[in-house]
Amino acid sequence: MATDHHKRIILFPLPFQGHINPMLQLANILHAHGTFKITIVHTEYNSPPNQSNYPHFTFKSIKDNFSEIVNQLAWNPDSSFYLKHLNTSCVDPFRECLAGLLRETDKEPVACVITDAGFYFTQAVADELKIPRMVLRTSCLGCVLAYTRLPFHSKMDCFKLTKEDSQYESSVEEYPIMKYKDIAKITINPQGTGDFVGNMLNEMKASSGIIWNTFKELEESQLDTISLDFKVPNFTLGPFHKYFPASSSSLIQQDRTILSWLDTQPPKSTIYVSFGSLANITESEFQEVAHALFKIGLPFLWVVRPGMVRGSEWIESLPERFLERVGDRGRIVKWSPQQEVLAHPATGCFWTHCGWNSTLESICEGIPMICSPYFVDQPINARYVSDVWKIGVYLEDGLERVGIETAIKTVMMSKEGEMMRERITSLKEKLNNSLLDGGSSHQSLINLVDYISTL
Known part of the structure; x- marks a missing residue:
């Protein structure tokens, strides 16, 4: 895999276990297979644990003001509330951090920034600082397709159906794989979730490319549709954790007994x-x-x-x-x-x-x-x-x-x-088989490394 050995990649995960783990796994993959240098920008809340296990990475912490609302996590199940907060409170700290990193790396040019797709504000910051932004989407392809079709704004009442409603067991017209009782679980705030999803999808389309933690053979038809809807390069090189031994980035102490x-x-x-x-x-x-x-x-x-x-x-x-x-x-x-x-x-x-x-x-x-x-x-x-x-x-x-x-x-x-x-x-x-030489995930990794090297 040809690459410039002196290029650096800056990665920025959402501060939740299911987002930190795949971002650190992706960082390890790119470091090992592309020989890029890696900087992880992270929030103070849920900062990646065991950073000493990654001596080959540089970690930079930014303020997030999440402590102001984090106590509500136990009783407020509206995920869009927290995601909106992070996309507002992290703007200035991230911009300052990224600008500082760009100033520090005259001898070590930054190839791109890779952010969690949920941090949609980062596209505007990257554009302002004239650096390519790629996104990591930590869901399956089918989830994003569902998000593009579910009626978050047009039929918000369907997200509030109960067992007593006649439609509860019926398929959702806009995405028949789902039933109305499924989408009632997705969010208690369809307006807020719809706003978040819309912002995320728009900025994914505006990015320089999308990285997926899945493999082609699992979601081939979904990948074909995604490639039509999102006309930027798509890279399906998952499953990330199969490239390395079991992850050591758990936020909770594991019981190995x-x-x-x-x-x-x-x-x-x-x-x-x-x-x-x-x-x-x-x-x-x-x-x-x-x-x-x-x-x-x-x-x-x-x-x-x-x-x-x-x-x-x-x-x-x-x-x-x-x-x-x-x-x-x-x-x-x-x-x-x-x-x-x-x-x-x-x-x-x-x-x-x-x-x-x-x-x-x-x-x-x-x-x-x-x-x-x-x-x-x-x-x-x-x-x-x-x-x-x-x-x-x-x-x-x-x-x-x-x-x-x-x-x-x-x-x-x-x-x-x-x-x-x-x-x-x-x-x-x-x-x-997808991870073997010539397999779909292996080839997608080669394509990703080569692509980043040209940015």
Whole structure:
């Protein structure tokens, strides 16, 4: 891969686990395969942990004033509120930081800045400072296609439908893959989300190119459509985490003791449950999960983040004597080394919130999914998993023990589950081939490195 060894790339992730991880992974890929020098600009809030693990990177912190509203994260589920705040409060600090970096690098020219697509304000700053801006979009291609079509502004009432409404179970006319009950989960503020999505998509189209953490064989038809809608270079070089060993950029301390416990479980026997780094559930939902896991009788590893259960610090609202009755069949931890858990021979099913990183990691290891999406892109991912790729079951009606038990039995004990496993194993093989010399992701990486070198 030909490149100028003295060029620097400046990367700027959104300050959330699901955005920081892929940006750091991309930085590692570009450093290793393009021999670019790397600077990571980051907010004070959720600054990337373990920076000493990246001695080959330069880290620059900027003020974000996020502390003014961060305490609301626990009770305000409107993601557009926080994203709008960040896109306003970071403008001046980012401009000053980027201008300073450009002044410092006379002997080391900056090739481009790569920002999270969610930081849409950065296009105007890059244009002002006359530097190319590329974007990293941390969702699947299908999610962006859905965003271009869903009626955020024209039919806002459809985002507020409940089970009592006749349209609740119907397909959305503008994007028939989705049901109205799916888009009701995407946002509680369709006006704010529509404004954010519109700004993000417009500035993606204005960028110098889009980098995707996906692979062509998974979303080939979506890539064809994206290439028509977004007439800038598109690079599908994912999955990023497959280029390197398991990521060390987790914002939460991982409990690695569970790997030795997994070693004692039979192959493909264990249900792995994790709802990600942001989702919250009620005490009643928490107990429904517990009752279902107890009754199903299979080994389970359950990640319960401190504060995940509303009104609880950790697991104090478990049913009486739950841990005693489960015994050695189950483990509850605060966080796990997820990639290693999914790759473990004992893992047979992943019950997930369907964040894109988790979905892609499950595909990478050939583990069928049970989907419990909460907000933003997660319901879109879940619909692709269950209805398009047919590699999992969507718990469409929430966390209720009978539905949970049915879903687990479907994935772990039925002919339908075997077919899901066959389909996801086939996707895993295509994914692995895409990373080999001549594969689609490998070629896309070569194209990206060459493209950045010409900017």
